Amino acid sequence: MATDDASCAVAHGDAPGEKASRTLVAVFASPVADLLLRYGHDLGYRTVLVEPERGRVTNDEQTTAEVLTHFPPLDDDADVVVTDHHRVELGPMLAEALKQPTRWLGVMGNPRHQGPHVAALKELGLPDSEIARVHRPIGLNIGSRTPPEIAMATLAGLVADRNGKPGGFEF
Known part of the structure; x- marks a missing residue:
C-alpha cells in the first residue's frame, strides 16, 4: 500500500529511517543502564557506558555499548542518564558531564525526595544555574x-x- 506519509513508510519498512547522530550515555553500570544501552542502540543511538570501576561492567553492556571509565567528548546531540544516585562518584561524574554541551542530562531517583546530586554538586562549588541543568x-x-x-x-x-512533544497520550 503506497502512502505519502514518510513516517508511515518508515514504520512499514518501505523507506529507510533517518540516520541519527544521537549519543546516549549511561553513567554507572546497572540493570537499568544495561537496558537503556540495549534499547537505545535499537533506537539508533550511539551508546556509551561510563563506569569508573571496570569490574562492575557486565558482558551484556560491553556488547551494546562503548565502555569507558571517563566521558568521551560529547556534543549538543548527546543525552546523559545517570543510573545510580547512591554512588560516591555521583558529584564528580555529574560535574564532569556538566562541562560538556550535552543536549540533556538527568539522574534517576524518586521525585518525592531531593536528589543527592544537589548537595554533591553544591559541595563541589557548582552554581545553582549548572545544577538546574540536571533533570530529575x-x-x-x-x-x-x-x-x-x-x-x-x-x-x-x-x-x-x-521531538518537542510532551509524551503521554496527547497528540
Whole structure:
C-alpha cells in the first residue's frame, strides 16, 4: 500500500529511517543502564557506558555499548542518564558531564525526595544555574518500578523531548 506519509513508510519498512547522530550515555553500570544501552542502540543511538570501576561492567553492556571509565567528548546531540544516585562518584561524574554541551542530562531517583546530586554538586562549588541543568525525575510518568519499565520510560521521555512533544497520550 503506497502512502505519502514518510513516517508511515518508515514504520512499514518501505523507506529507510533517518540516520541519527544521537549519543546516549549511561553513567554507572546497572540493570537499568544495561537496558537503556540495549534499547537505545535499537533506537539508533550511539551508546556509551561510563563506569569508573571496570569490574562492575557486565558482558551484556560491553556488547551494546562503548565502555569507558571517563566521558568521551560529547556534543549538543548527546543525552546523559545517570543510573545510580547512591554512588560516591555521583558529584564528580555529574560535574564532569556538566562541562560538556550535552543536549540533556538527568539522574534517576524518586521525585518525592531531593536528589543527592544537589548537595554533591553544591559541595563541589557548582552554581545553582549548572545544577538546574540536571533533570530529575527522568522519563515519562508511567509508574515505572522495574529496570525494563524505567529504561522504557526514560527513553520514551528522551524521544518525546527531542521531538518537542510532551509524551503521554496527547497528540
